[in-house]
Amino acid sequence: MSASDVLIEPTSHGVNILKSAAPILVGIALAVGIQFLLPSTVGPYYSRLVIDAGIAMILAVSLNIVNGMTGQFSIGHAGFMTIGAYTAGSITFYSSLLIWGTAAKHGSFLGSGEWMFVIACLCGGITASIAGFVVGLPSLRLRGDYLAIVTLGFGEILRVLLQQTGKVVDNAEIVRNAPLTTFATVPVGGAIGFDGIPKYTTLFWVYAFLAITVIFAYRLKRSSFGRAMLSVREDEIAAQAMGINTSRQKLLAFITAAFFAGVGGGLLAHESGVIISPKDAGFQRSFDYVIMTVLGGRGSITGVMLAAILLSGLPEVLRDFERYRIIIYAALLIFMMLSRPQGLFGIHEIWDFFPRSWKTLPWKKSPREEAQ
Protein backbone atom coordinates (compact mmCIF):
# COMPACT_ATOMS: atom_id res chain seq x y z
CA MET A 1 0.00 0.00 0.00
CA SER A 2 1.39 3.38 -0.88
CA ALA A 3 1.05 6.60 1.03
CA SER A 4 -1.66 7.83 -1.22
CA ASP A 5 -3.98 5.01 -0.31
CA VAL A 6 -4.53 6.38 3.12
CA LEU A 7 -5.66 9.80 2.03
CA ILE A 8 -8.98 11.08 1.10
CA GLU A 9 -12.10 9.24 1.57
CA PRO A 10 -14.91 11.22 0.00
CA THR A 11 -14.88 14.75 1.37
CA SER A 12 -18.22 14.98 3.03
CA HIS A 13 -18.61 18.33 4.68
CA GLY A 14 -20.90 17.12 7.42
CA VAL A 15 -19.97 15.30 10.56
CA ASN A 16 -21.27 11.83 10.37
CA ILE A 17 -21.77 11.03 14.02
CA LEU A 18 -23.67 7.87 13.21
CA LYS A 19 -20.89 6.59 10.96
CA SER A 20 -20.74 3.70 13.35
CA ALA A 21 -23.00 3.45 16.34
CA ALA A 22 -20.47 1.35 18.23
CA PRO A 23 -18.72 4.13 20.19
CA ILE A 24 -22.05 5.56 21.28
CA LEU A 25 -23.28 2.17 22.42
CA VAL A 26 -20.05 1.65 24.34
CA GLY A 27 -20.46 5.09 25.89
CA ILE A 28 -24.02 4.35 26.92
CA ALA A 29 -23.02 0.96 28.32
CA LEU A 30 -20.35 2.70 30.36
CA ALA A 31 -22.90 5.21 31.57
CA VAL A 32 -25.18 2.37 32.69
CA GLY A 33 -22.22 0.78 34.48
CA ILE A 34 -21.38 4.02 36.25
CA GLN A 35 -25.00 4.54 37.21
CA PHE A 36 -25.41 1.16 38.85
CA LEU A 37 -21.95 0.46 40.24
CA LEU A 38 -20.57 3.79 41.37
CA PRO A 39 -23.02 4.98 44.04
CA SER A 40 -22.93 1.65 45.85
CA THR A 41 -19.14 1.55 45.88
CA VAL A 42 -18.12 5.15 46.56
CA GLY A 43 -21.23 6.57 48.18
CA PRO A 44 -23.33 9.65 47.41
CA TYR A 45 -20.68 12.26 48.14
CA TYR A 46 -18.23 11.02 45.56
CA SER A 47 -21.03 10.16 43.13
CA ARG A 48 -22.00 13.79 43.20
CA LEU A 49 -18.42 14.81 42.46
CA VAL A 50 -18.42 12.45 39.49
CA ILE A 51 -21.63 14.07 38.22
CA ASP A 52 -20.05 17.51 38.59
CA ALA A 53 -16.95 16.35 36.74
CA GLY A 54 -19.12 14.93 33.96
CA ILE A 55 -21.00 18.20 33.49
CA ALA A 56 -17.73 20.16 33.63
CA MET A 57 -16.34 17.90 30.89
CA ILE A 58 -19.37 18.51 28.65
CA LEU A 59 -18.89 22.25 29.09
CA ALA A 60 -15.14 22.18 28.57
CA VAL A 61 -15.22 19.88 25.55
CA SER A 62 -17.86 22.05 23.91
CA LEU A 63 -16.06 25.31 24.64
CA ASN A 64 -13.00 23.69 23.13
CA ILE A 65 -14.78 23.62 19.76
CA VAL A 66 -14.75 27.42 19.73
CA ASN A 67 -11.61 28.28 21.67
CA GLY A 68 -9.39 25.31 20.96
CA MET A 69 -10.38 24.16 17.50
CA THR A 70 -11.53 27.34 15.78
CA GLY A 71 -9.15 29.64 17.65
CA GLN A 72 -11.77 32.17 18.73
CA PHE A 73 -11.71 33.45 22.27
CA SER A 74 -15.07 33.16 23.95
CA ILE A 75 -15.39 33.80 27.67
CA GLY A 76 -19.17 33.66 27.77
CA HIS A 77 -19.68 29.92 27.75
CA ALA A 78 -21.48 29.90 31.10
CA GLY A 79 -24.05 32.18 29.48
CA PHE A 80 -25.01 29.47 26.97
CA MET A 81 -25.03 26.93 29.75
CA THR A 82 -27.36 29.10 31.80
CA ILE A 83 -29.75 29.62 28.90
CA GLY A 84 -29.92 25.84 28.56
CA ALA A 85 -30.37 25.44 32.31
CA TYR A 86 -33.25 27.90 32.55
CA THR A 87 -34.93 26.60 29.40
CA ALA A 88 -34.73 22.97 30.46
CA GLY A 89 -35.64 23.76 34.07
CA SER A 90 -38.73 25.75 33.10
CA ILE A 91 -39.85 23.05 30.72
CA THR A 92 -39.70 20.22 33.27
CA PHE A 93 -40.95 22.36 36.16
CA TYR A 94 -44.00 23.85 34.45
CA SER A 95 -44.83 20.82 32.31
CA SER A 96 -44.77 18.64 35.42
CA LEU A 97 -47.05 21.09 37.20
CA LEU A 98 -49.47 21.13 34.30
CA ILE A 99 -49.42 17.40 33.64
CA TRP A 100 -48.99 15.85 37.06
CA GLY A 101 -50.10 18.73 39.28
CA THR A 102 -46.75 18.74 41.07
CA ALA A 103 -43.20 19.59 40.12
CA ALA A 104 -41.83 16.62 42.02
CA LYS A 105 -39.91 13.90 40.26
CA HIS A 106 -42.15 11.55 38.32
CA GLY A 107 -41.41 7.95 37.43
CA SER A 108 -38.22 6.00 37.90
CA PHE A 109 -35.20 5.13 35.74
CA LEU A 110 -36.14 5.71 32.09
CA GLY A 111 -39.69 6.58 33.19
CA SER A 112 -41.85 9.31 31.67
CA GLY A 113 -40.37 12.02 33.91
CA GLU A 114 -36.86 11.20 32.78
CA TRP A 115 -37.83 11.37 29.13
CA MET A 116 -39.43 14.74 29.69
CA PHE A 117 -36.14 15.80 31.28
CA VAL A 118 -34.11 14.54 28.31
CA ILE A 119 -36.31 16.40 25.86
CA ALA A 120 -36.04 19.49 28.06
CA CYS A 121 -32.24 19.25 28.01
CA LEU A 122 -32.26 19.02 24.22
CA CYS A 123 -34.56 22.06 24.06
CA GLY A 124 -32.08 23.81 26.35
CA GLY A 125 -29.40 22.96 23.83
CA ILE A 126 -31.48 24.40 21.01
CA THR A 127 -32.22 27.73 22.71
CA ALA A 128 -28.57 27.99 23.69
CA SER A 129 -27.48 27.38 20.11
CA ILE A 130 -29.79 30.18 18.93
CA ALA A 131 -28.00 32.42 21.42
CA GLY A 132 -24.75 30.97 20.06
CA PHE A 133 -25.70 32.16 16.61
CA VAL A 134 -26.41 35.67 17.85
CA VAL A 135 -23.24 35.90 19.93
CA GLY A 136 -21.24 34.30 17.13
CA LEU A 137 -22.16 37.06 14.67
CA PRO A 138 -19.69 39.58 16.12
CA SER A 139 -16.97 36.96 15.80
CA LEU A 140 -17.16 37.49 12.07
CA ARG A 141 -15.84 41.01 12.51
CA LEU A 142 -14.00 41.00 15.80
CA ARG A 143 -11.08 38.99 16.90
CA GLY A 144 -9.02 38.32 19.99
CA ASP A 145 -9.66 40.64 22.89
CA TYR A 146 -12.59 42.37 21.26
CA LEU A 147 -14.48 39.15 20.74
CA ALA A 148 -13.66 38.14 24.31
CA ILE A 149 -15.24 41.36 25.58
CA VAL A 150 -18.41 40.79 23.54
CA THR A 151 -18.83 37.24 24.87
CA LEU A 152 -18.11 38.42 28.40
CA GLY A 153 -20.72 41.13 27.98
CA PHE A 154 -23.25 38.56 26.79
CA GLY A 155 -22.88 36.55 30.02
CA GLU A 156 -23.14 39.63 32.19
CA ILE A 157 -26.19 40.99 30.34
CA LEU A 158 -27.87 37.63 30.70
CA ARG A 159 -27.10 37.61 34.41
CA VAL A 160 -28.70 41.00 34.88
CA LEU A 161 -31.75 40.07 32.79
CA LEU A 162 -32.31 36.89 34.78
CA GLN A 163 -32.25 38.89 37.99
CA GLN A 164 -35.28 40.81 36.72
CA THR A 165 -37.42 37.72 36.24
CA GLY A 166 -40.49 36.91 38.33
CA LYS A 167 -41.07 34.55 41.23
CA VAL A 168 -41.43 30.83 40.61
CA VAL A 169 -45.12 29.85 40.63
CA ASP A 170 -45.37 26.36 42.09
CA ASN A 171 -49.13 26.19 42.30
CA ALA A 172 -50.63 24.05 39.56
CA GLU A 173 -54.05 25.72 39.90
CA ILE A 174 -52.70 29.20 39.30
CA VAL A 175 -50.69 28.11 36.29
CA ARG A 176 -53.65 26.25 34.82
CA ASN A 177 -56.17 29.00 35.36
CA ALA A 178 -54.10 31.99 34.35
CA PRO A 179 -51.27 30.71 32.17
CA LEU A 180 -50.79 33.98 30.31
CA THR A 181 -50.47 36.23 33.34
CA THR A 182 -48.23 33.66 35.02
CA PHE A 183 -45.80 33.27 32.17
CA ALA A 184 -45.78 36.98 31.36
CA THR A 185 -43.65 37.54 34.48
CA VAL A 186 -41.12 34.94 33.28
CA PRO A 187 -41.45 33.05 36.55
CA VAL A 188 -37.96 31.61 36.90
CA GLY A 189 -37.04 32.96 40.30
CA GLY A 190 -35.24 36.27 39.81
CA ALA A 191 -32.08 36.93 41.76
CA ILE A 192 -32.58 34.12 44.26
CA GLY A 193 -32.54 31.45 41.60
CA PHE A 194 -34.86 28.82 40.21
CA ASP A 195 -35.79 26.52 43.09
CA GLY A 196 -37.98 23.45 42.81
CA ILE A 197 -36.81 22.00 39.50
CA PRO A 198 -37.26 18.22 39.74
CA LYS A 199 -33.96 16.47 40.31
CA TYR A 200 -33.68 14.08 37.41
CA THR A 201 -29.97 14.32 36.74
CA THR A 202 -28.27 10.98 37.32
CA LEU A 203 -24.85 9.59 36.60
CA PHE A 204 -26.36 7.72 33.68
CA TRP A 205 -27.72 10.76 31.88
CA VAL A 206 -24.65 12.86 32.52
CA TYR A 207 -22.30 10.24 31.17
CA ALA A 208 -24.56 9.31 28.27
CA PHE A 209 -24.64 12.97 27.18
CA LEU A 210 -20.91 13.25 27.82
CA ALA A 211 -20.28 10.23 25.59
CA ILE A 212 -22.29 11.82 22.80
CA THR A 213 -20.54 15.16 23.25
CA VAL A 214 -17.08 13.63 23.20
CA ILE A 215 -17.76 11.35 20.25
CA PHE A 216 -19.24 14.25 18.35
CA ALA A 217 -16.26 16.48 19.13
CA TYR A 218 -13.85 13.76 18.11
CA ARG A 219 -15.66 13.03 14.84
CA LEU A 220 -15.82 16.73 14.19
CA LYS A 221 -12.09 17.08 14.67
CA ARG A 222 -11.37 14.30 12.20
CA SER A 223 -13.91 15.40 9.61
CA SER A 224 -13.25 17.71 6.72
CA PHE A 225 -15.61 20.16 8.37
CA GLY A 226 -13.62 20.14 11.61
CA ARG A 227 -10.34 20.38 9.75
CA ALA A 228 -11.71 23.52 8.19
CA MET A 229 -12.27 24.88 11.72
CA LEU A 230 -8.71 24.00 12.66
CA SER A 231 -7.48 25.80 9.57
CA VAL A 232 -9.34 28.94 10.64
CA ARG A 233 -7.42 28.77 13.90
CA GLU A 234 -4.14 28.23 12.10
CA ASP A 235 -4.33 30.85 9.36
CA GLU A 236 -7.55 32.51 8.33
CA ILE A 237 -6.26 33.91 5.06
CA ALA A 238 -4.84 30.60 3.93
CA ALA A 239 -8.09 28.93 4.94
CA GLN A 240 -10.02 31.28 2.68
CA ALA A 241 -7.56 30.58 -0.08
CA MET A 242 -8.54 26.90 0.22
CA GLY A 243 -12.14 27.89 -0.42
CA ILE A 244 -13.21 27.68 3.20
CA ASN A 245 -15.96 30.04 4.23
CA THR A 246 -14.35 31.14 7.47
CA SER A 247 -17.37 33.16 8.61
CA ARG A 248 -19.62 30.16 8.32
CA GLN A 249 -17.10 27.96 10.06
CA LYS A 250 -16.83 30.32 13.03
CA LEU A 251 -20.57 30.71 13.35
CA LEU A 252 -21.13 26.98 13.27
CA ALA A 253 -18.46 26.52 15.91
CA PHE A 254 -20.35 28.92 18.17
CA ILE A 255 -23.67 27.26 17.45
CA THR A 256 -22.52 23.68 18.13
CA ALA A 257 -20.53 24.64 21.21
CA ALA A 258 -23.53 26.51 22.59
CA PHE A 259 -25.78 23.54 21.93
CA PHE A 260 -23.73 21.19 24.08
CA ALA A 261 -23.29 23.90 26.71
CA GLY A 262 -27.07 24.24 26.82
CA VAL A 263 -27.50 20.51 27.30
CA GLY A 264 -24.89 20.62 30.07
CA GLY A 265 -26.87 23.45 31.63
CA GLY A 266 -30.02 21.32 31.51
CA LEU A 267 -28.17 18.60 33.40
CA LEU A 268 -26.91 21.09 35.97
CA ALA A 269 -30.38 22.55 36.51
CA HIS A 270 -31.74 19.10 37.42
CA GLU A 271 -28.84 18.07 39.64
CA SER A 272 -29.83 17.54 43.23
CA GLY A 273 -28.33 20.08 45.59
CA VAL A 274 -28.08 22.65 42.81
CA ILE A 275 -30.25 25.74 42.46
CA ILE A 276 -29.44 27.54 39.27
CA SER A 277 -29.32 31.28 39.64
CA PRO A 278 -28.42 34.32 37.55
CA LYS A 279 -24.86 34.35 38.82
CA ASP A 280 -24.25 31.06 36.98
CA ALA A 281 -24.25 33.11 33.77
CA GLY A 282 -21.57 35.40 35.05
CA PHE A 283 -17.91 35.76 34.51
CA GLN A 284 -16.67 33.39 37.21
CA ARG A 285 -18.15 30.23 35.83
CA SER A 286 -17.20 31.14 32.26
CA PHE A 287 -13.69 31.71 33.47
CA ASP A 288 -13.58 28.23 35.03
CA TYR A 289 -14.33 26.68 31.65
CA VAL A 290 -11.83 28.86 29.85
CA ILE A 291 -9.17 27.72 32.31
CA MET A 292 -10.07 24.11 31.57
CA THR A 293 -9.60 24.57 27.84
CA VAL A 294 -6.37 26.49 28.27
CA LEU A 295 -5.03 23.97 30.74
CA GLY A 296 -6.04 21.03 28.60
CA GLY A 297 -4.44 22.25 25.41
CA ARG A 298 -5.67 23.89 22.24
CA GLY A 299 -8.08 21.54 20.64
CA SER A 300 -7.07 18.47 22.64
CA ILE A 301 -10.32 16.76 23.63
CA THR A 302 -8.76 14.37 26.10
CA GLY A 303 -6.53 17.09 27.53
CA VAL A 304 -9.51 19.32 28.15
CA MET A 305 -11.41 16.43 29.77
CA LEU A 306 -8.53 15.75 32.13
CA ALA A 307 -8.32 19.43 33.00
CA ALA A 308 -12.07 19.50 33.66
CA ILE A 309 -11.77 16.55 36.05
CA LEU A 310 -8.84 18.13 37.87
CA LEU A 311 -10.42 21.55 38.15
CA SER A 312 -13.86 20.37 39.17
CA GLY A 313 -12.25 18.25 41.88
CA LEU A 314 -9.96 21.00 43.04
CA PRO A 315 -12.54 22.99 45.03
CA GLU A 316 -13.33 19.86 47.02
CA VAL A 317 -9.69 19.26 47.81
CA LEU A 318 -9.36 22.90 48.76
CA ARG A 319 -12.63 22.98 50.64
CA ASP A 320 -11.21 24.76 53.64
CA PHE A 321 -9.65 27.38 51.40
CA GLU A 322 -12.78 28.14 49.38
CA ARG A 323 -12.17 31.86 49.70
CA TYR A 324 -8.82 31.53 48.01
CA ARG A 325 -10.08 29.40 45.13
CA ILE A 326 -9.74 32.12 42.54
CA ILE A 327 -6.27 33.01 43.77
CA ILE A 328 -5.20 29.40 43.60
CA TYR A 329 -6.69 29.07 40.11
CA ALA A 330 -4.87 32.16 38.97
CA ALA A 331 -1.59 30.97 40.46
CA LEU A 332 -2.06 27.58 38.83
CA LEU A 333 -2.76 29.24 35.50
CA ILE A 334 0.32 31.44 35.73
CA PHE A 335 2.42 28.43 36.66
CA MET A 336 0.98 26.49 33.74
CA MET A 337 1.59 29.32 31.29
CA LEU A 338 5.19 29.56 32.39
CA SER A 339 5.96 25.87 32.49
CA ARG A 340 3.71 24.44 29.79
CA PRO A 341 2.12 27.19 27.71
CA GLN A 342 0.66 24.74 25.22
CA GLY A 343 -1.50 23.13 27.96
CA LEU A 344 -1.31 19.64 29.39
CA PHE A 345 -1.47 17.84 26.07
CA GLY A 346 -0.86 20.70 23.65
CA ILE A 347 -2.56 19.91 20.37
CA HIS A 348 -2.29 16.18 21.02
CA GLU A 349 -4.72 13.59 22.30
CA ILE A 350 -3.82 11.32 25.18
CA TRP A 351 -3.15 8.32 22.95
CA ASP A 352 -0.53 10.25 21.02
CA PHE A 353 1.66 9.74 24.08
CA PHE A 354 1.22 5.97 24.20
CA PRO A 355 3.90 3.81 22.65
CA ARG A 356 2.93 2.98 19.12
CA SER A 357 2.71 -0.74 19.86
CA TRP A 358 -0.20 -0.12 22.22
CA LYS A 359 -2.25 1.57 19.60
CA THR A 360 -2.24 -0.95 16.84
CA LEU A 361 -3.18 -4.54 17.06
CA PRO A 362 -0.21 -6.74 16.25
CA TRP A 363 -1.80 -8.12 13.10
CA LYS A 364 -2.90 -4.77 11.80
CA LYS A 365 -0.54 -2.03 10.73
CA SER A 366 -1.56 1.56 11.23
CA PRO A 367 -1.90 3.58 8.05
CA ARG A 368 0.89 5.74 9.34
CA GLU A 369 3.32 2.84 9.47
CA GLU A 370 2.29 1.56 6.12
CA ALA A 371 2.93 4.94 4.65
CA GLN A 372 6.41 5.13 6.00
Next chain:
Amino acid sequence: MALLDIENLSVSYGSIRALRGISLKVEPGEIVTLIGGNGAGKSTTLRTISGLLSPQEGQILFEGKPIASKSPHAIAANRLIHVPEGRGIFANLTVEENLRLGAYCRKDTHEIRQDYEHALELFPRVKERLWQLAGTLSGGEQQMVAIARALLARPKLLMLDEPSLGLAPQIVQLIFQVIRKINAGGTTILLVEQNANLALQVAHRAYVLEVGKIEMSGPAAELANSDDIRKAYLGGH
Protein backbone atom coordinates in the same frame (compact mmCIF):
# COMPACT_ATOMS: atom_id res chain seq x y z
CA MET B 1 -10.60 34.71 -24.31
CA ALA B 2 -8.02 35.41 -21.64
CA LEU B 3 -8.28 33.28 -18.51
CA LEU B 4 -7.67 36.31 -16.34
CA ASP B 5 -8.30 39.80 -17.58
CA ILE B 6 -7.62 42.78 -15.35
CA GLU B 7 -8.64 46.24 -16.48
CA ASN B 8 -7.55 49.47 -14.89
CA LEU B 9 -7.36 48.13 -11.36
CA SER B 10 -6.84 50.55 -8.47
CA VAL B 11 -6.48 49.50 -4.85
CA SER B 12 -5.81 51.53 -1.71
CA TYR B 13 -5.02 50.75 1.89
CA GLY B 14 -6.77 53.66 3.53
CA SER B 15 -5.05 56.68 2.02
CA ILE B 16 -2.14 54.71 0.59
CA ARG B 17 -2.69 54.00 -3.09
CA ALA B 18 -1.01 50.67 -3.72
CA LEU B 19 -2.25 50.05 -7.28
CA ARG B 20 -2.90 52.88 -9.73
CA GLY B 21 -4.86 51.51 -12.62
CA ILE B 22 -3.04 48.39 -13.72
CA SER B 23 -4.17 46.15 -16.57
CA LEU B 24 -2.91 42.69 -17.28
CA LYS B 25 -3.95 39.49 -18.99
CA VAL B 26 -3.15 35.85 -18.46
CA GLU B 27 -3.91 33.51 -21.34
CA PRO B 28 -4.70 29.83 -20.75
CA GLY B 29 -1.57 27.70 -20.49
CA GLU B 30 0.82 30.56 -19.85
CA ILE B 31 3.24 31.33 -17.10
CA VAL B 32 3.00 35.07 -16.57
CA THR B 33 5.28 36.73 -14.10
CA LEU B 34 4.81 39.97 -12.26
CA ILE B 35 8.14 41.40 -11.15
CA GLY B 36 9.07 44.54 -9.29
CA GLY B 37 10.85 45.88 -6.25
CA ASN B 38 9.72 45.95 -2.64
CA GLY B 39 6.41 47.65 -2.15
CA ALA B 40 5.64 47.79 -5.87
CA GLY B 41 2.21 46.28 -5.26
CA LYS B 42 2.76 42.70 -6.42
CA SER B 43 1.22 41.04 -3.39
CA THR B 44 -1.55 43.60 -3.41
CA THR B 45 -2.40 42.56 -6.95
CA LEU B 46 -2.67 38.90 -6.02
CA ARG B 47 -4.65 39.66 -2.86
CA THR B 48 -7.11 41.68 -4.88
CA ILE B 49 -7.52 38.96 -7.49
CA SER B 50 -8.20 36.37 -4.82
CA GLY B 51 -10.78 38.58 -3.14
CA LEU B 52 -8.91 39.45 0.05
CA LEU B 53 -8.94 43.12 -0.94
CA SER B 54 -11.60 44.93 -2.87
CA PRO B 55 -10.61 47.35 -5.60
CA GLN B 56 -11.59 51.02 -5.74
CA GLU B 57 -11.77 50.89 -9.46
CA GLY B 58 -11.41 48.55 -12.36
CA GLN B 59 -12.55 45.05 -13.06
CA ILE B 60 -11.26 41.53 -12.83
CA LEU B 61 -12.60 38.93 -15.22
CA PHE B 62 -11.89 35.28 -14.60
CA GLU B 63 -13.02 33.06 -17.48
CA GLY B 64 -14.92 36.09 -18.69
CA LYS B 65 -16.90 36.55 -15.49
CA PRO B 66 -16.39 39.45 -13.06
CA ILE B 67 -15.05 38.30 -9.70
CA ALA B 68 -14.06 41.58 -8.10
CA SER B 69 -16.97 41.62 -5.65
CA LYS B 70 -16.85 37.97 -4.64
CA SER B 71 -15.61 36.62 -1.34
CA PRO B 72 -12.25 34.83 -1.23
CA HIS B 73 -13.70 31.40 -0.59
CA ALA B 74 -16.07 31.71 -3.54
CA ILE B 75 -13.18 32.71 -5.79
CA ALA B 76 -11.10 29.77 -4.56
CA ALA B 77 -14.05 27.48 -5.23
CA ASN B 78 -13.78 28.59 -8.89
CA ARG B 79 -10.29 27.08 -8.83
CA LEU B 80 -8.44 30.35 -8.81
CA ILE B 81 -5.91 29.45 -6.13
CA HIS B 82 -3.57 31.78 -4.31
CA VAL B 83 -0.45 30.62 -2.49
CA PRO B 84 0.12 33.67 -0.31
CA GLU B 85 3.42 35.30 0.50
CA GLY B 86 4.87 33.52 3.51
CA ARG B 87 3.15 30.28 2.43
CA GLY B 88 0.20 30.25 4.85
CA ILE B 89 0.88 26.76 6.04
CA PHE B 90 -1.32 25.30 8.81
CA ALA B 91 1.53 24.82 11.24
CA ASN B 92 -0.18 22.69 13.88
CA LEU B 93 -1.75 20.31 11.41
CA THR B 94 0.07 17.44 9.78
CA VAL B 95 1.30 17.73 6.22
CA GLU B 96 -1.36 15.25 5.22
CA GLU B 97 -4.10 17.34 6.82
CA ASN B 98 -2.75 20.39 5.02
CA LEU B 99 -3.02 18.54 1.73
CA ARG B 100 -6.53 17.35 2.47
CA LEU B 101 -7.58 20.93 3.10
CA GLY B 102 -6.33 21.79 -0.36
CA ALA B 103 -9.08 19.58 -1.76
CA TYR B 104 -11.71 21.05 0.57
CA CYS B 105 -13.99 22.28 -2.19
CA ARG B 106 -13.90 19.12 -4.22
CA LYS B 107 -16.03 16.02 -4.17
CA ASP B 108 -14.48 14.08 -7.04
CA THR B 109 -12.71 11.52 -4.87
CA HIS B 110 -11.09 9.64 -7.67
CA GLU B 111 -9.54 12.71 -9.25
CA ILE B 112 -8.47 14.03 -5.86
CA ARG B 113 -6.50 10.88 -5.31
CA GLN B 114 -4.84 11.24 -8.70
CA ASP B 115 -3.90 14.82 -7.93
CA TYR B 116 -2.61 13.76 -4.54
CA GLU B 117 -0.35 11.14 -6.05
CA HIS B 118 0.78 13.55 -8.68
CA ALA B 119 1.59 16.25 -6.12
CA LEU B 120 3.62 13.78 -4.07
CA GLU B 121 5.49 12.71 -7.18
CA LEU B 122 6.42 16.30 -7.81
CA PHE B 123 7.58 16.71 -4.21
CA PRO B 124 9.05 13.45 -2.89
CA ARG B 125 10.25 15.28 0.20
CA VAL B 126 6.70 16.10 1.10
CA LYS B 127 5.76 12.46 0.76
CA GLU B 128 8.40 11.50 3.33
CA ARG B 129 6.93 13.96 5.81
CA LEU B 130 3.20 13.38 5.51
CA TRP B 131 2.69 12.71 9.22
CA GLN B 132 4.87 15.49 10.53
CA LEU B 133 3.35 18.72 11.81
CA ALA B 134 3.73 21.17 8.96
CA GLY B 135 5.21 23.80 11.30
CA THR B 136 8.20 21.57 11.96
CA LEU B 137 9.26 21.50 8.30
CA SER B 138 12.04 23.62 6.88
CA GLY B 139 11.11 26.73 4.95
CA GLY B 140 11.70 25.03 1.63
CA GLU B 141 9.62 22.03 2.59
CA GLN B 142 6.84 24.32 3.75
CA GLN B 143 6.85 26.06 0.39
CA MET B 144 6.56 22.65 -1.25
CA VAL B 145 3.61 21.79 0.97
CA ALA B 146 1.98 25.10 0.13
CA ILE B 147 2.29 24.43 -3.58
CA ALA B 148 1.26 20.78 -3.27
CA ARG B 149 -1.77 21.83 -1.24
CA ALA B 150 -2.73 24.35 -3.90
CA LEU B 151 -2.43 21.65 -6.56
CA LEU B 152 -4.98 19.56 -4.70
CA ALA B 153 -7.52 22.22 -5.53
CA ARG B 154 -6.79 21.43 -9.21
CA PRO B 155 -6.35 25.13 -10.00
CA LYS B 156 -7.25 26.64 -13.32
CA LEU B 157 -5.06 29.55 -12.37
CA LEU B 158 -2.35 29.13 -9.76
CA MET B 159 -1.04 32.36 -8.25
CA LEU B 160 2.28 32.04 -6.45
CA ASP B 161 3.55 34.91 -4.33
CA GLU B 162 7.35 34.82 -4.08
CA PRO B 163 7.90 31.10 -3.83
CA SER B 164 11.65 31.69 -3.65
CA LEU B 165 11.45 33.93 -0.61
CA GLY B 166 14.13 33.07 1.94
CA LEU B 167 15.10 29.76 0.37
CA ALA B 168 18.53 28.37 -0.47
CA PRO B 169 19.45 28.51 -4.18
CA GLN B 170 19.22 24.74 -4.66
CA ILE B 171 15.71 24.61 -3.23
CA VAL B 172 14.73 27.59 -5.35
CA GLN B 173 15.96 25.72 -8.44
CA LEU B 174 13.94 22.70 -7.43
CA ILE B 175 10.79 24.72 -6.87
CA PHE B 176 11.16 26.46 -10.21
CA GLN B 177 11.60 23.14 -11.95
CA VAL B 178 8.35 22.00 -10.41
CA ILE B 179 6.65 25.23 -11.47
CA ARG B 180 7.66 24.41 -15.04
CA LYS B 181 6.33 20.87 -14.70
CA ILE B 182 3.04 22.07 -13.27
CA ASN B 183 2.67 24.41 -16.21
CA ALA B 184 3.65 21.68 -18.67
CA GLY B 185 0.78 19.67 -17.18
CA GLY B 186 -1.60 22.39 -18.37
CA THR B 187 -1.98 24.65 -15.33
CA THR B 188 -1.85 28.38 -15.96
CA ILE B 189 0.40 30.24 -13.55
CA LEU B 190 0.68 33.83 -12.39
CA LEU B 191 4.02 34.12 -10.65
CA VAL B 192 5.05 37.03 -8.47
CA GLU B 193 8.77 37.26 -7.90
CA GLN B 194 11.49 39.58 -6.74
CA ASN B 195 14.00 37.21 -8.22
CA ALA B 196 13.47 38.62 -11.70
CA ASN B 197 16.26 36.59 -13.19
CA LEU B 198 14.67 33.26 -12.39
CA ALA B 199 11.15 34.45 -13.04
CA LEU B 200 12.03 35.63 -16.55
CA GLN B 201 13.62 32.27 -17.26
CA VAL B 202 10.47 30.26 -16.56
CA ALA B 203 7.80 32.70 -17.67
CA HIS B 204 6.35 33.19 -21.13
CA ARG B 205 5.43 36.78 -20.54
CA ALA B 206 6.19 39.33 -17.88
CA TYR B 207 4.86 42.54 -16.41
CA VAL B 208 7.08 44.95 -14.53
CA LEU B 209 5.35 46.74 -11.70
CA GLU B 210 6.72 49.94 -10.19
CA VAL B 211 4.97 51.79 -7.37
CA GLY B 212 1.54 50.64 -8.37
CA LYS B 213 1.91 50.99 -12.13
CA ILE B 214 2.83 48.63 -14.91
CA GLU B 215 6.03 50.06 -16.35
CA MET B 216 6.76 47.49 -18.97
CA SER B 217 5.41 44.24 -20.33
CA GLY B 218 6.18 41.74 -23.02
CA PRO B 219 7.59 38.31 -23.74
CA ALA B 220 9.87 37.25 -20.89
CA ALA B 221 12.85 36.61 -23.14
CA GLU B 222 12.61 40.12 -24.57
CA LEU B 223 12.42 41.73 -21.16
CA ALA B 224 15.34 39.65 -19.94
CA ASN B 225 17.43 41.20 -22.71
CA SER B 226 16.22 44.77 -22.28
CA ASP B 227 18.80 47.14 -20.90
CA ASP B 228 16.42 48.84 -18.50
CA ILE B 229 15.43 45.58 -16.90
CA ARG B 230 18.99 44.39 -16.67
CA LYS B 231 19.99 47.54 -14.91
CA ALA B 232 17.08 47.64 -12.53
CA TYR B 233 16.47 44.00 -11.68
CA LEU B 234 19.10 41.70 -13.00
CA GLY B 235 22.15 43.18 -11.33
CA GLY B 236 23.11 45.54 -14.14
CA HIS B 237 25.50 43.66 -16.39
